[in-house]
Amino acid sequence: MIFDKPEREFFEIIDVLPGTAAERAGLRSGDRVVAVNGHPARDLGLSDIGTITLGKEMALETADGQRFDLAVGQILP
Numbered sequence: 001m002i003f004d005k006p007e008r009e010f011f012e013i014i015d016v017l018p019g020t021a022a023e024r025a026g027l028r029s030g031d032r033v034v035a036v037n038g039h040p041a042r043d044l045g046l047s048d049i050g051t052i053t054l055g056k057e058m059a060l061e062t063a064d065g066q067r068f069d070l071a072v073g074q075i076l077p
Contacts, residue, residue, distance in 0.1 A: 001027065003046060010034050010041045010063060011049070021070045032063040 001022045002015040010032040016023045034041050037052050037059050044052070058070045 003033070003049060005041070005046055008042050011036070011044075011046070022068070025068045025070060027060070027062075027068060033060050034063050035059075035061040 001013055001017065001020070003011045004014050005011050013022075013027055013029055013031045013033065015029055016027050036044060036049055037056065039048075039052055060068045060070070062068070
């Protein structure tokens with residue numbers, strides 16, 4: 001996935017790479033992520049995503065209340 005942070009309150013998914021767990025889970029370009037591994041997006045910068053997900057699952061919560069759990073081995077194709 002490729003993220004941007006256009007506003008303080010959320011990350012926006014810019015692109016989802018084909019064949020990845022993110023694509024299989026249903027994440028799409030334009031989805032707004034409000035929390036990563038339980039940390040509110042408003043408290044995080046782009047560089048924090050790699051730090052808090054290193055060696056762990058990546059749990060994303062979107063603005064519409066959906067939760068996506070992606071295992072580390074599933075993040076890359």
